[in-house]
Amino acid sequence: MAEPSDGPASFWTQANALLPDSMAEPSDGPASFRTQANALLRKNLTFQRRNIMTNIRLVSFPVVLCLLLVLIQRLVDHELNKGDLKCGCKCINTKGDGQCKKECGIQYSTIKQAGTCAVLNPREWPPLLQIPAPQHRAVRTDFIPFNDLPNDSCRRIRSCPATILFTGSNHSLGEILVGNMVPNSFTQNYSDILGSLAQNVLGTASWPDSQNYLESAFFSDQPVYVVQRQCTGNSSFPVAIQEYSKTFQLDLSCAQGLFVWRNSSSAVNDELYKGYRTGNTERQINEIVAGYDFLNTNFNNFNVSIWYNSTNKDDARNELRSLVRVARSVNLASNAYVQFLLGPATKLLFEFIKDMPKPETEVRLDFASVLSTLFFTWVIIQLFPVVLTALVYEKQQKLRIMMKMHGLGDGPYWLISYAYFLCISSIYMLCFVIFGSVIGLNFFTLNDYSMQFVFYFIYINLQISLAFLVAAFFSSVKTATVVGYICVFGTGLLGGFLFQFFIEDASFPKGWIIIMELYPGFSLYHGLYEFAQYSLGTHGMRWIDLSDSKNGMKEVLIIMVVEWLVVLFVAYYIDQVTSSGSGKSVMFLFERFGKKHPSSSQRPSLQRQGSKVLVQMEKPDVSQEREKVKQLLLDPSTNHAIVCDNLKKVYPGRDGNPEKFAVRGLSLALPVGECFGMLGPNGAGKTSFINMMIGLTKPTTGTAYVQGLDIQTDMDGIYTSMGVCPQHDLLWETLTGREHLLFYGRLKNLKGSALIQAVEESLKSVNLFYGGVADKQAGKYSGGMKRRLSVAISLIGDPKVSLKRVSHFRKHQRPFKLTL
Incomplete structure (x- = not known):
């Protein structure tokens, strides 16, 4: 026995000890689903404990990225709060x-x-209309061919009117109302400049800011317009505005207001839509000031709908990035209706607008939220190559088929492996979110944690399923690693510099975005993009935000859930078809539902397989063995351990070469208790024969029976009673010899004291028990020690049939006995 180690047991050791392992004696028959799952879970926990430094490096990657974001944020804040700002x-x-x-x-x-x-007493500013610049005002075009619009020649001399559309159920009433909206002349009271400006209709082509402490119209290169029915020869009006101990001299320019009637609201909407186009550098091409639909307005009822330009408003995130000049448009309609009721002397004045007082603030840019989509895509998707390489490693080292040969079924393997990777991924994501929240990144603290949990949980499940699927197409860990990390960085870069532009472009077809999101990396990027955009606001993303038509998170979640289930099913199906020893055809699902397989008690022990007998001269002992097999196949009561019936393996010819016969019609019968050795030179077919017997390759024709089970169809059942020592040592480098035997012993249904005793006897039988060798990692064993461990693995659990491929014997190897 190994000496006890100093110090308390580690977390992984304690977790392993809590797993059920009954003290009952070993039961007859193969290990149950629960026993197999328990064995694999214990092995994985031990493997995880051995690779604790790898896990630390894995978790440190998002930590480093988060700290890098914090550092960049500090540098940005420092630059933004210098004297210039x-x-x-x-x-x-x-x-x-x-x-x-x-x-x-x-x-x-x-x-x-x-x-x-700090602004303790905000300035009062005149209310303004949003008016297009002269070169963008509506004129007759091929797509807007109305004769009541001016000819485009007015753009050359910047004299195009500012067009306002109106409609309603009463044309004459509409004409009266729009006639009351705009005065015929400019009035100015020098003693009350602000009040006199309210008597007029002012407009600007400049866009407002997100606040109104300084009206951008008075501090930009764009002129301020006075909208009138007609512009006279003198169309410039100087105005002086006192503001913050400064006097601003403004020259107001006249802009003619053109009110044109349309027959329906749909006509107004169509003209407004056609007159606006995004994507060009000038933003507008044929812009309308506003549209009014007076609906059923009459002397007793005032009902109006107003169209206005909201280009500078970002509705996609429910955040108002800039103000919208709509209040003055509403006031014009209200004032016009009041004058219609009470006469032109009565006016509903809109004197000024002002912002709320505010303290002194700092310039802030949430740089972490701006870069988080790209960085966090790399953080999360890097789990993909980790899972992929782990799966391909088991495939490359043939550890998966080795476990299968010792009785591990596909169900326990998939359940425990999937749950194992899911737990690792969940712990990784939990550490990521907790650390990001602790250091105060708005990306985590503002967005609803339940939404983040659902999104990350669905994606890591999809990512694990995808890794299982992709692993079926790789046989080299190096190739899988390279491809995996190309996907990591390629997804982030393509998402940041290509896919994001498609998301932000409202004119890009949504159907194409959905098609692109079928690639899981883009679904991840889109979801993180939504979180990042909402974290730039004040409240982050909540469940109610999913109802927003501009929010893409809902479609991302639906795509990922559906794709997760589909990919998982396809991955399992391909694994069943392509994995060695599965013995399943491409149509195995339909075969399962199409017919019922008889139980082992109902199935005849052996059946003669139709095959073509070689027409050639055979040695007498070969003919005698072939006749013996024929008789045994007709006798269902035979107790032979192995019966081979005309077993053949033919490899197809390549490059014009003929077919290669590796095994040429082998017939063989081995009774229980016999030790059989197969000798022959290189290329005689020994390895090909053993590979067919253990399920690594399928026979071309013929078959063999192990304990009455056909290697063509019942390989899973054969593995429960077979011990295999392959030609090359298939071991986990970080597991000890004792841990290997504990794992495979549990797969052979050994439990409790019987398991401990069987492991110790196996270690003693191959001289690996004493001197602490049993608790030494297999990767540190010599070649001979690895070979002895492989022999001990093949014999543990007292298998009914044991197969060993021996290349050559060494003098220092202990003799052993193969029992059938």
Whole structure:
């Protein structure tokens, strides 16, 4: 026995000890589903404990990325809050003694600095209409051929009117109302500049900011317009506005207002839609100021719908990135209706608009949310090559077929392997979210945690299923690793520099986006993109936001759930068809539902397989063995361990070469208790014969029976009573010899004290028990020690049939006996 180690048991050791392992004696028959699952889970936990440093490096990757985002955020904040962007200050000499006092405020600030200043008493600004620039105002075109619009020649001299559409159930009433909207002349009261401006209709082509502490129309290169029915020769109106101890001189320009009637609201909507086009550098091409539908408005009822330009509003995230100048459009309609009822002397004045007071603020850019989509795509999808290489490693090293040869069924393998990778992925994602939340990234703290849990849980399940599917097409760990990490970085870069543009482009067909999201990496990118966009706001994403038509998270979740189930099914199906020793045809699912297989008690022990007998001279002992097999196949009561019936293996010819006969019609009968050795030179077919017997390859014709079970159809049942020592040592490098035998002993249905005793006896029988060798990792064994461990694995559990491929014997190897 190995010496006890110092110190308390580790987490993995304690977790392993909690797993059920009954003290009952071994039961007859193959191990149950639960026993197989228990054995594989214990082995995986031990393997995980051996690779703790790999896990630490895996978890450190998102930690490093999150810390990098925090560092970048600090650097960005430092640059943004330098003097060029902070509120302006000035040294003021208030007492005349040469000493100055530093005062800060918006009156000492540039336009860039003003946004951060404290504003205790916000300025009152005249309300403005959003009016297109002269070169974009509506004119007659091929797609808008209305004769009441001006000719496009007005654009050359910048004299095109600002067009407003209107409709309703009463044409004459509509004409009256729009006639009351715009005055015929400009009025100005120098003692009350703001009040006089409210008497007029002012407009601008500049876009408003997200706040109104400084009206962008008065601080931009765009002119401010006065909308009138007709513009006279003198169409410039100078105005002086006192603001924050400064006087702004403005020259208001006249813009003619053109009100044109349309017969229906659909006609108005169609013209508005055709007059606007995104994607060009000038944003608008044939823009309308607004549209009014007075519906059923009459003397007793005022009912109006207003179309307005909301280009500068980002509805996709429910965030108002900039204000929208719509209030003045509503006031024009209301004022016109009041004058219609009470006369032109009565006016519903809209004197000013102003923002709320605010304290001094800092310029902030959530850089982490801006970059998080790309970075976090890399963080999450890097689990894909980890799972993929683990699966391909078992395939490359033939560990999967080795476990299958010792009785591990496909059901326990899939259940435990899938659950194992799911637990690792879940722990990884949990650490990722917790760490991101602890360091205060808005991407995690603002978005609803339940939504994040659902999204990440569905995706890691899809990713694991995809890894199982892709693993079927690789046989080399190096190739799988390269392809896996190409997918990691390629997905992030293609998502950030291609797919994201398609998401943000409203004109791009949504159907194509859905098709692209069938690639799981783009589904992940789109979901993270939605989280990132909502984290730029104030409340993040909530479940209610899924009802927003511009939110793509709902479709992403649906695609991932459906794809998860489909990929998992296809992966299992391909595994059953392509895995060695499965013995299942491409149509095995239909065969299962189409007919009922008889039980082992109802099935005859042996059946003669129709095959073509070689027409050639045979040696007498060969003919005698062939006749013996024929008789045994007719006798269902035979107790022979192995019966081979004209077993053949032919490899097809390549490059014009003839077919290669590896095994040429072998007939063989081995009774129980016999030790049989097969000798022959290289190329005689020994390895091909054993590979067919253990399910690595399928016979071309003929078959063989092991304990009455056909290797063509009952390989899973054969594995429960067979011990196999392959030609090459198929071992886990990080597991000890004792752990190997404990795992395979459990697969042979050994439990409790019987398992411990069988492991110790196996280790002693191959001279691996003493000197601490049993608790040494197999990767540190010599070639001879690995070979002895493979022999011990093949004999543990007292299999009824044991097969061993021997290349050559060494003098220091202990003799052993193969029992049939």
